[in-house]
Amino acid sequence: MSVTAPAGFEAAGVAAGLKTTGKPDVAVVVNRGPRKVGAAVFTSNRAKANPIIWSQQAAADRVVEAVVLNSGGANCFTGSFGFQTTHQTAEKAAELLGVSAGDILVCSTGLIGVGDEVFRGKVLSGTEQAIAALSTDGGQVAAEAIMTTDSVSKTAVVTRDGWTIGGMAKGAGMLAPGLATMLVVITTDAVLEPLEADAALRAATGRTFDRLDSDGCMSTNDQVTLLANGASGIAPGVEEFTAALAELSQELAVKLQGDAEGASHDITIEVQHAATEAEAVEVGRSVARNNLFKAAIFGNDPNWGRVLAAIGTTSAQFDPYDVDVWMNGVRVCSEGGPDRPREEVDLTPRATHLVIDLKVGEATATILTNDLTHDYVHENSAYAS
Amino acid sequence: MSVTAPAGFEAAGVAAGLKTTGKPDVAVVVNRGPRKVGAAVFTSNRAKANPIIWSQQAAADRVVEAVVLNSGGANCFTGSFGFQTTHQTAEKAAELLGVSAGDILVCSTGLIGVGDEVFRGKVLSGTEQAIAALSTDGGQVAAEAIMTTDSVSKTAVVTRDGWTIGGMAKGAGMLAPGLATMLVVITTDAVLEPLEADAALRAATGRTFDRLDSDGCMSTNDQVTLLANGASGIAPGVEEFTAALAELSQELAVKLQGDAEGASHDITIEVQHAATEAEAVEVGRSVARNNLFKAAIFGNDPNWGRVLAAIGTTSAQFDPYDVDVWMNGVRVCSEGGPDRPREEVDLTPRATHLVIDLKVGEATATILTNDLTHDYVHENSAYAS
Structure with a gap:
């Protein structure tokens, strides 16, 4: 069920030709409200990909409408052209969703140095296709669209009394903690204030994703995003929510560990x-x-x-x-x-x-x-x- | 030529049965004077093998008569029994050489945790055999006796106007800088004051051995020892000596890199x-x-x-x-x-x-x-x- 398990979220994954295999490679996760609370943690690598530089700014006000993610290219060390690609991706999604570009987060994963005009064209058309395909059943295909060397898609759902948290993650190599260590989108229909969402995310990731160190190599593109829309109408205490979020995060972290590149233990x-x-x-x-x-x-x-x-x-x-x-x-x-x-x-x-x-x-x-x-x-x- | 290239040094390497292959596994290098200056640098790993704990004390006064080295067992994490083995090795060598045990350094290399009664017996008898075999031609076999997974023995000689530096090194895995990163014995017949020898050794190793990082894994047993006997009667300036020592150290470091376990580049x-x-x-x-x-x-x-x-x-x-x-x-x-x-x-x-x-x-x-x-x-x- 992934990120569409909680009420009020839609997602999609489409094949935009970034992967030579023809498999899905662009995903969009949209928060349909009523609240648009967002919190994110980013790689602490000082060499940051363009989507990280963009998303850090976009998430600063803790309002997030949607996340656009692509595999098949990290858009890292691709110069100002690459940053413009990220910016245009956010603009495109914002236009189609009727929201502000400053409330769109962007994530990319794949080979560093990939981000030319062909890449840009595919990301933009993929964003358009994905938004056209958004549905409350789209969580699974979205999880597939962010896979790189992953052999399986990774999703998890934690349900409490009347509210739910759903998540998807990708990551198989370059897995070592910065703050976040992979691409993860987590959604919840619990009612959370922005600062509560932020505190819960930092606490949960600090003891879960941040303690996964598969190969000691810290990525340039890692990001964990939490979207909270309050659609359940239920406001759990911060402690209760953090515990549930940590449970889901640990489940995803263990799945990442279990699919680490080439590992036998x-x-x-x-x-x-x-x-x-x-x-x-x-x-x-x-x-x-x-x-x-x-x-x-x-x-x-x-x-x-x-x-x-x-x-x-x-x-x-x-x-x-x-x-x-x-x-x-x-x-x-x-x-x-x-x-x-x-x-x-x-x-x-x-x-x-x-x-x-x-x-x-x-x-x-x-x-x-x-x-x-x-x-x-x-x-x-x-x-x- | 190895450590016996400079005047006034003798060495030997013998097979004491520590290696199952029957190859040489105990080496002794002796300074025949006139001066008995010694300086040493040790692994900065806080988990130190028994020979390191012993040699740090023995080298503190910068007087060293001889170094006893064994392969086939690291004598690390072998408890107080292992420390007694090191102590007995120094006592045995001191007795046979007619010097103080406090002026004998001991080095061991091989598997951590190996250091039982059988190991002790072989190290002690090997020390006795090696001292009986000491000669001014013994440098090469001594270099062979300290090999573990090394595929070739590593020696180097640097000659200046009237004085010489010789060295032998072993190391193929667990190669990463602490201060020293392997077992190395360097001899010279230059005239050096104890503090000069110490300063030259630290300066030379700091920019050579300490910048070799083959696999990021720091050993528990690493030691680089410099013995200086002044037999040439020539006292080079500290700067000149340090430059020559760095040249020799770099030559050995490059040989260690070239023989690193499994490496293809x-x-x-x-x-x-x-x-x-x-x-x-x-x-x-x-x-x-x-x-x-x-x-x-x-x-x-x-x-x-x-x-x-x-x-x-x-x-x-x-x-x-x-x-x-x-x-x-x-x-x-x-x-x-x-x-x-x-x-x-x-x-x-x-x-x-x-x-x-x-x-x-x-x-x-x-x-x-x-x-x-x-x-x-x-x-x-x-x-x-």
Whole structure:
């Protein structure tokens, strides 16, 4: 059901020829009101694509009418021509929807450097076609239209008493947290004030999408947008809404992890007893970005030495000689030395659970990552993406 | 010629059974004087192997008589038993050489977590055998005895007017700068004061070994040791000595890069016109650690978008829309946009030259790295190392 699960949203996905496969590549999600609350978080990469530069301005007043998204080209590092393409896309959508261009967000994904006249023509005609095709059933095809190297479309719906949140996400490579780490559109018919929507989105993404670090590579185009129209007439408390939004965000983050390029393991890194949550995140991320650890997991090798070597590169409080490490339930390292034999660890399942007990404080954090595989190298070397 | 090229040094390498292949695995390098000046730099990984903990103390007075090195086990995270093994190794060498154990440095390399009674027995008997075999011709076999996944031994000699520097290095994976990034022993018969030796070593390694970042993974066991005995009777100026030491260090660093596990490209990343040297290093390293860029080079794909995306994650001063990128002499990106067609770039040679012009200031830095290949994944997943 995706983004059209909540009341008062329409979406569409159409094939505009940006993908050589002829599959859908332009999506539009429109908020039919009554409220037009919008909040968005953007990649913290300082090299930002044109749609990011545009959308940051357009979302600043927290009023968003619609989001136009394309795959098949990132429109990043395409100069002023590329920025004009984004601007024209917003103008085109605004004209057809009868709203202000300043309330249209634009997202692009695909190869950096793609954004010539042919690209522009296809994006503009795709926007027109998609708006003509808008429907309350369009959530699924919209989710398909934003796929790049994704093997499956990713959608999620969370329903509460009388109100709903729906979402779609794309992302398979260049997955590492800036603030957002992929293209995501989330809709809700709950009644939210603009600042509530903003706070809920930042809180939910900070603990979900922002803790997914598949390959350590931060995108130039990432954006997570929340549209809230109040169509349900129900105003949940901010805390309740944030919890539901985090649930949906985590579901999408896990789907992104599960479809990461070439991965053969989904690794959950749970850091326990850190001094602070920030240090727990730092430790988890340092392990998630360690190629030797990631390659070992691909080889079903419970190489805890590489885990400790990665922790040693952080500034987190810990005693290297008082750390415990579990892999899939087996304590392979205790007090910084070998514990159970590595033969006891079964790393054949795709789901891999690593627990690191720092024994310092009470803070905890969980980072999601993937292994480093032949297929990851193949997919990212054989084709430009 | 290796470490025995300068006058007054002896070395040996013997097979003590630590390597299952029966190849040499214990090396000793001894300074026969007259001076016993020693300086060392160590991994900045906070998870330090037992030999690092020992050697940091032993080198503190800048008097070093000998270095004992073993491959076939890192003696890291092996508890107090492992530390005692290191201590006993130093005691054994000191006894046989008739010097103080506090003047013996110890280095180990191999799998983390290896350091049991069998390991200890082999290291101690290997130390005894190696000391019995010491000779002024022993440099080459010593270099072979410290190899792990290295495919070739790495040695270098720099000769000046009447004095010489010799060196040996090992390292093929887990190659990323802490301060030192591998096991290296460098000898010289130049006359140096202890503080001069220390300053020269830090200056030379800071711009050579410390700028080699093959796979972003920092070792727990890295150590670079300089032994200076003054046997030539010649005291070069510190500046002259540092320049010669940097030349030798760079030669060894390039050999390490050339033998990096599974690599098919040696990538030189030259960052120009940065605001500061530190920012140039930060930019170079961010690109060197970007898996998507590294995989693209493996695939002979001049993917400059991934270069700019990596730069965007740094805190260096730059304008994403005024950066130029050259690959093997072709400007593929100018002012943050596409320039020459990618077809013009020939990435088939192993040597790959990337130039990033930040157009901000006058500082420059060069980082050496490798591509991310199927073989890297294979070597680091199929075997525990």
